[in-house]
Amino acid sequence: MLQFTFxxxxxxxxxxxxxxxxxxxxxxxxxxxxxxNLSGQVNASQEELALLSQQYAMHESFFSQYWHYLxxxxxxxxxxxxxxxxxxxxxxxxxxxxxxxxxxxSLILAMSLGIPLGFIAAIFHKRAIDNIILSFAIVGYSIPVxxxxxxxxxxxxxxxxxxxxxxxxxxxxxIPHVTGFLFIDILLSNSEYKWQAxxxxxxxIILPASVIAIAPxxxxxxxxxxxxxxxxxxxxxxxxxxxxxxxAQIIYRHAIRNALIKMIRHIGLQFSHLITFAMITEVIFxxxxxxxxxxxxxxxxxxxxxxxGLLVLSSFIFIxxxxxxxxxxxxxxxxxxxxHGS
Amino acid sequence: xxxxxxxxxxxxxxxLLLSLSSCLLLLGCDSQDTGSIHTKSIVYCxxxxxxxxNPQLITSGTTIDATSKQLYDRLITFKTDDNSxxxxxxxxxxxxxxxxxxxxxxxxxVAFHHTDYFxxxxxxxxxxxxxxxxxxxxxxHPFHQVSGGKYPFFQTVKFTELVESIEKINDYTVRFxxxxxxSSFLTNLATDFAIILSAEYGEQLIKSHHKTLIDTxxxxxxxxxxKEFRSGSFxxxxxxxxxxxxxxxIEQLVYDITPINTGRLTKLLAKECDVISYPIAHQKIIxxxxxxxxxxxxxxxxxxxxxxxxxPLDNLLVRKAIAHAINFQAIIDIIYGDKxxxxxxLLPENSWAYTNKxxxxxxxxxxxxxLLxxxxxxxxxxxxxxxxxxxxxxxPNALKMAKLIQEDLAHIGIKVNIISYEWNTxxxxxxxxxxxxxxxxxxxxxxxxxxxxxxxxSCEATLTGGNRSFWCNxxxxxxxxxxxxxxxxxQRKKYYAKALTIIDKEIPLIPIAHSxxxxxxxxxxxxxxxxxxxxxDFSHINKISxxxxxxx
Numbered sequence: 001m002l003q004f005t006f007x008x009x010x011x012x013x014x015x016x017x018x019x020x021x022x023x024x025x026x027x028x029x030x031x032x033x034x035x036x037n038l039s040g041q042v043n044a045s046q047e048e049l050a051l052l053s054q055q056y057a058m059h060e061s062f063f064s065q066y067w068h069y070l071x072x073x074x075x076x077x078x079x080x081x082x083x084x085x086x087x088x089x090x091x092x093x094x095x096x097x098x099x100x101x102x103x104x105x106s107l108i109l110a111m112s113l114g115i116p117l118g119f120i121a122a123i124f125h126k127r128a129i130d131n132i133i134l135s136f137a138i139v140g141y142s143i144p145v146x147x148x149x150x151x152x153x154x155x156x157x158x159x160x161x162x163x164x165x166x167x168x169x170x171x172x173x174x175i176p177h178v179t180g181f182l183f184i185d186i187l188l189s190n191s192e193y194k195w196q197a198x199x200x201x202x203x204x205i206i207l208p209a210s211v212i213a214i215a216p217x218x219x220x221x222x223x224x225x226x227x228x229x230x231x232x233x234x235x236x237x238x239x240x241x242x243x244x245x246x247x248a249q250i251i252y253r254h255a256i257r258n259a260l261i262k263m264i265r266h267i268g269l270q271f272s273h274l275i276t277f278a279m280i281t282e283v284i285f286x287x288x289x290x291x292x293x294x295x296x297x298x299x300x301x302x303x304x305x306x307x308x309g310l311l312v313l314s315s316f317i318f319i320x321x322x323x324x325x326x327x328x329x330x331x332x333x334x335x336x337x338x339x340h341g342s
Numbered sequence: 343x344x345x346x347x348x349x350x351x352x353x354x355x356x357x358l359l360l361s362l363s364s365c366l367l368l369l370g371c372d373s374q375d376t377g378s379i380h381t382k383s384i385v386y387c388x389x390x391x392x393x394x395x396n397p398q399l400i401t402s403g404t405t406i407d408a409t410s411k412q413l414y415d416r417l418i419t420f421k422t423d424d425n426s427x428x429x430x431x432x433x434x435x436x437x438x439x440x441x442x443x444x445x446x447x448x449x450x451x452v453a454f455h456h457t458d459y460f461x462x463x464x465x466x467x468x469x470x471x472x473x474x475x476x477x478x479x480x481x482x483h484p485f486h487q488v489s490g491g492k493y494p495f496f497q498t499v500k501f502t503e504l505v506e507s508i509e510k511i512n513d514y515t516v517r518f519x520x521x522x523x524x525s526s527f528l529t530n531l532a533t534d535f536a537i538i539l540s541a542e543y544g545e546q547l548i549k550s551h552h553k554t555l556i557d558t559x560x561x562x563x564x565x566x567x568x569k570e571f572r573s574g575s576f577x578x579x580x581x582x583x584x585x586x587x588x589x590x591x592i593e594q595l596v597y598d599i600t601p602i603n604t605g606r607l608t609k610l611l612a613k614e615c616d617v618i619s620y621p622i623a624h625q626k627i628i629x630x631x632x633x634x635x636x637x638x639x640x641x642x643x644x645x646x647x648x649x650x651x652x653x654p655l656d657n658l659l660v661r662k663a664i665a666h667a668i669n670f671q672a673i674i675d676i677i678y679g680d681k682x683x684x685x686x687x688l689l690p691e692n693s694w695a696y697t698n699k700x701x702x703x704x705x706x707x708x709x710x711x712x713l714l715x716x717x718x719x720x721x722x723x724x725x726x727x728x729x730x731x732x733x734x735x736x737x738p739n740a741l742k743m744a745k746l747i748q749e750d751l752a753h754i755g756i757k758v759n760i761i762s763y764e765w766n767t768x769x770x771x772x773x774x775x776x777x778x779x780x781x782x783x784x785x786x787x788x789x790x791x792x793x794x795x796x797x798x799x800s801c802e803a804t805l806t807g808g809n810r811s812f813w814c815n816x817x818x819x820x821x822x823x824x825x826x827x828x829x830x831x832x833q834r835k836k837y838y839a840k841a842l843t844i845i846d847k848e849i850p851l852i853p854i855a856h857s858x859x860x861x862x863x864x865x866x867x868x869x870x871x872x873x874x875x876x877x878x879d880f881s882h883i884n885k886i887s888x889x890x891x892x893x894x
Contacts, residue, residue: 084573157612165612166605171576171596172383174569193379286605288575 004329012322016315023311024069030303034058038069040080040088040304078308083300088308092290096312097180098168099289103278105205106212107271114217115263118224122259123251125229133221140218145277149211149284156207166286168204173197208285212277216270220263227262231255261332268324272317381887383594384867384880387606387615390732390765391573391599394489395560397535397877398478401494401797401808403734403785406534406877407619408577408597413455414537414562417446417471418528420875425789427532431466431563441523441829446471448514453584454540455567459559462542466563468510473541475508475518484548489557495535495787497806498797499526525829526790533787534876537562565590565881575599591884603733610862616885617871619878620733621862624681632864638872639692640859641786643685643794644736646747647851648779651812655725655778659717661849664779665703667710668750674855677743681860682736685853687842688794694831695791695838703852710754722755728772728780731762735859736783743781743854773807780810785859787876791838795822799850813850 027037035053036042044052053059057068072078078088121133157165168182169175173193175185186197231237232255240250279291286292290313297305392405395413400406419430429435432446452466477485478493479502496502504527506519520527530536543561547553560568563586566579577597581590598615600606606618607626610633627633646668648655655661674684689696714720727747729740737743741762748758763771772780786793796803801819803809818841825837845851861872869883 153608153612158608161611161613163612164614165608166600166614170380170614171385171578171598172379172594174578196379 001329005326008322008325012318015318019311019314019318020070020073021066023307024066026307026310027303030307032303036082037303037307038079040082040085040302042082043085073311079304081297081305082302083297083305088305091293091305092309092312094177094180095288095290095293096316098182098287099275099278099282099291100316101181101183102168102205102208102212102282102287102289103271103274106209106278107216107267107274109209109213110216110220110270110274111267113213114220115224115260117217118221119228119251119256119259121221122225122228122232130225134225137218137221140214143214145211145215145280146284148214149208149281152207152211153284163207164204165207168287169197169201170204173200208281208287211281211284212274215277216274219270219273220266223266224259224263227259228255230262231259261328264324264328264331268321268328271320271324275313275317379594381885382592383596384592384616384883384885385596385598385614386880387600387609387618388597389599389603389606389619390601392571392577393766394557395568395571396489396539396557397537398474398493398496399489399557401535401787403877404732408877409560410534410537410877411564411873411879411881412566412579412595413560413564413568414539415452415564416532416534416536416538417448418532420532420788422870422873425874427528430532431471431538435528437528442520443517444520444527445511445515445517448516449586450514452563452586453582454543454563455561455582456584457559457561457567457569459555460540460543460546460561462540462561464542466538466540467513468516469513469541470538471516472508472510473544474537474539475505477539478502479505479508485544485553485556488553492806493535494806494808495533495797498800498803498808499530499792500802501530522827523829524826525834526792526826529788529790529793535787566595585881587881590881592880595880601732607862613864616867617861617863619861620735620738621860622738624860627862632866633862634865635860635862636872637858637860638874639690640735640857641690641693641789641793641875642734642736642783642856642859643688643690643853644682644734644781644783644855644857645685645688645851645853646779647782647811648849649775649777649810649812650850651775652778654717654719654723657717658848659713660719662703663710663713663717663719663754664751664756665849665852666706666713667754667756668747668852669705670852670854671705673743673746676746677737677739678855678857681738682855682857685855688798688845688851688853689791689838689842690856693789693791693794695835697835697839697842707753714754714756720755722757724757724759725751726761726778727758728761728768728777730765730780730782731768732765734783734785735857736785736855737781738857740781747781769807772810775810775812777810782810785876789875791834792822792826795838795841799845811850813848815844815848818844 027034030037035049035056035058038056039052041048041052057064076089078092080087081091084091117133121130124130153165156163164170173196174191175182175189175197178185178188182201183198186194186201189197191197237250237254240254275291278289279295281287282289282292283295290309294306294309294313297309388404388407390404392408393400393402394405395409397406397410397414415431417430417432418427418435420426421428431449431452433449435444435446437444448466448468448471450465454462454466456462476483478496480486504520504522504524506521509517509519511517539556540561544556547555563582565582565585565587567582568577569580570578576599579595581593581595598609600609603620603622606615606620607622609615610618610621611630621627621635624635627635648661650656670684674682683691686698687696714722727744729744730737731740733739741760744758744760748760751758761777762768771777784794784798797808799809799811799813799818800822801814804812804814821837821841821844825834828834859872863871866886867883868886871878871880871883873879
């Protein structure tokens with residue numbers, strides 16, 4: 001396990017190194033002055049710029065510049081947004097939790113829909129129910145996210161007026177910002193409308209979370225189906241059958257557990273897809289998350305924000321990968337022997 | 343019962359799933375309940391962020407809508423039904439016979455906002471009035487230069503040149519001394535721009551060295567006070583508990599800033615907004631059982647302005663050719679539908695100074711071509727037409743309008759490039775005169791006809807940025823000042839008719855349409871929000887509860 005941990009940590013280290021190097025070099029690749037791209041100080045005077053380039057060591061070697069860049073990132077200073085002139089670290093701290101919250105809820109939704117359906121399909125392999133689930137998976141996987149989002153808004157917001165179409169909570173509720181995770185903040189707040197706010201936030205998350213969940217859910221269906229079929233074909237299942245266990249006993253006690261372990265790594269892999277879907281969905285549903293912010297930054301040519309936003313988002317996805325790898329390794333000793341990182 | 347079923351399902355993920363989904367179902371039902379916070383609050387979906395919270399500093403309608411009648415009061419105000427001037431903070435006033443001294447007697451019971459950042463110790467008195475107007479008049483006033491030192495409305499009506507001084511007679515009496523009588527002085531004081539600030543708050547900010555906060559964290563005496571503002575996102579107001587006029591019914595007023603018009607309509611239909619500005623799909627709103635569409639005939643004009651300083655538009659014949667080449671009736675039909683009428687002059691028909699002498703240019707491509715030939719541009723030329731990026735009542739879709747004009751002008755050999763920027767950039771670049779022609783408009787701040795002539799086309803307004811044609815005509819300016827110097831309505835009518843003829847002859851701009859301003863709301867929101875002049879007003883608004891609504 002120690003060797004496994006070490007391998008993962010070194011992988012983490014080198015990936016982060018490359019990511020930060022890429023992010024740093026972007027300030028040179030983007031049009032305009034590198035120091036302005038790095039700091040976001042678009043309105044700075046000549047003197048201020050001179051002071052900034054001293055702070056950023058712009059006249060020294062690239063290595064030294066990169067080193068200073070890293071030091072500032074570790075101090076939590078990512079410059080200011082060119083568009084809003086607010087510190088980027090503050091903006092990210094405000095927005096990232098909203099995206100994480102949305103993604104986690106979507107992931108739970110996708111898993112709780114996809115995995116059981118996949119298992120059912122595998123158990124009823126080559127029967128009508130299997131075909132129905134598989135066709136649902138293919139249809140779900142082919143629907144474009146933005147189309148589905150607009151379609152759901154059309155039905156549930158405009159026609160039926162059941163669910164809100166924008167934002168993560170009604171503006172009427174004033175929830176103090178503590179953790180950034182809205183549901184936790186609501187429960188922490190001492191507003192007299194706490195539970196109203198909670199239900200309101202829940203009503204707001206249903207549509208975007210369903211939109212994000214649908215594609216990963218269909219992937220989970222197929223993965224769970226094949227994982228289950230693999231397990232059902234193994235010799236220990238056959239042994240269990242010959243022992244005279246009923247089908248239900250075999251599936252509950254043996255098959256599901258072993259198939260689930262295979263799923264855990266895929267959940268980590270699906271997470272990056274999920275974030276991509278979340279970014280598009282955030283734009284459609286006006287969700288105050290980092291995806292919408294990043295896309296708006298691209299529209300506004302806010303290079304400082306693009307650079308730091310990409311760094312933070314990709315590090316976040318990578319950290320999730322590492323964590324799921326660890327969980328997988330803890331649950332499945334066989335994986336630890338795997339020599340090559342993936 | 344539920345738990346018993348769960349007990350039979352031994353495997354935990356299934357249990358978890360079932361209990362989770364049942365939880366979600368239960369919660370889902372509860373979330374349908376609108377609950378009490380919604381009955382005491384109103385969400386207004388507006389079209390843009392205000393630039394500042396002080397209407398003295400701007401002329402933009404979006405900012406006026408968000409600030410003027412919500413946060414502040416004026417000395418005097420307009421009565422909604424007949425546009426006469428009625429008391430507000432001043433309970434009465436007196437004008438001397440020569441028209442040069444105007445004395446206001448103030449109310450004694452007007453409380454300022456009590457907020458997180460300011461606690462008033464006294465009620466409104468003469469000091470506040472002197473403080474507010476001296477900020478505009480006196481260059482040595484501690485706040486004159488704060489936020490740029492520009493007061494566009496007051497500059498265009500030549501307020502500084504008109505007012506000799508403001509005197510505090512006693513704590514509740516203020517006297518304005520004018521250099522000459524001016525028939526529009528009282529109407530100017532009743533507009534959304536002539537608001538009263540708190541002098542005590544000013545002193546506090548001077549002590550704490552945060553003078554700029556006076557325009558971003560406002561204190562007024564209006565029906566609502568500012569709680570929170572996030573640019574591009576929302577404005578949150580709370581009611582002013584000690585509002586002098588009447589108790590305010592609504593506890594919380596939120597402006598949900600939604601620049602996209604389909605977004606506003608969606609939010610209305612999804613019940614996220616109670617009221618929306620500038621709605622689209624009027625028929626859909628009228629057919630909806632719970633919604634209603636309001637409109638007022640506003641004093642406004644949408645126009646095509648020419649930069650007369652830039653060749654070839656400095657040539658009158660070219661401007662005339664363009665005026666003949668565009669099919670304005672088609673534009674009205676396509677862009678406005680039945681929401682506007684074709685403008686025959688700068689003034690809308692319901693203004694008392696309107697005369698139907700001034701005629702719009704007839705549509706004739708032949709005539710336009712021959713005019714261009716005479717001007718020496720038979721080969722045609724390129725023209726940069728700037729289309730404003732936002733929707734306004736006077737121009738709901740400037741880009742589409744620009745495309746129609748582009749097509750019309752292509753027939754006489756003029757190649758039109760359509761240009762648009764984000765709104766603030768657009769205005770800034772316009773003021774620099776970078777455009778050839780521009781699609782823009784004007785909403786009057788008060789019913790006096792001078793409010794169309796002076797801010798749009800006077801020489802003075804070329805400096806303050808209101809006159810984007812940069813057209814400056816001595817004769818026209820003389821007529822305007824003569825019209826202001828007299829109180830004889832018939833005399834004024836004659837002067838304004840002459841001014842209209844000059845515009846018609848010189849064509850610094852072509853008036854296109856006078857529109858109605860629309861707003862959509864739920865039927866349970868009661869009271870008049872839209873006003874015929876200037877900004878919207880939430881002070882008399884009430885929201886009747888679900889039950890009462892059910893009875894309706």
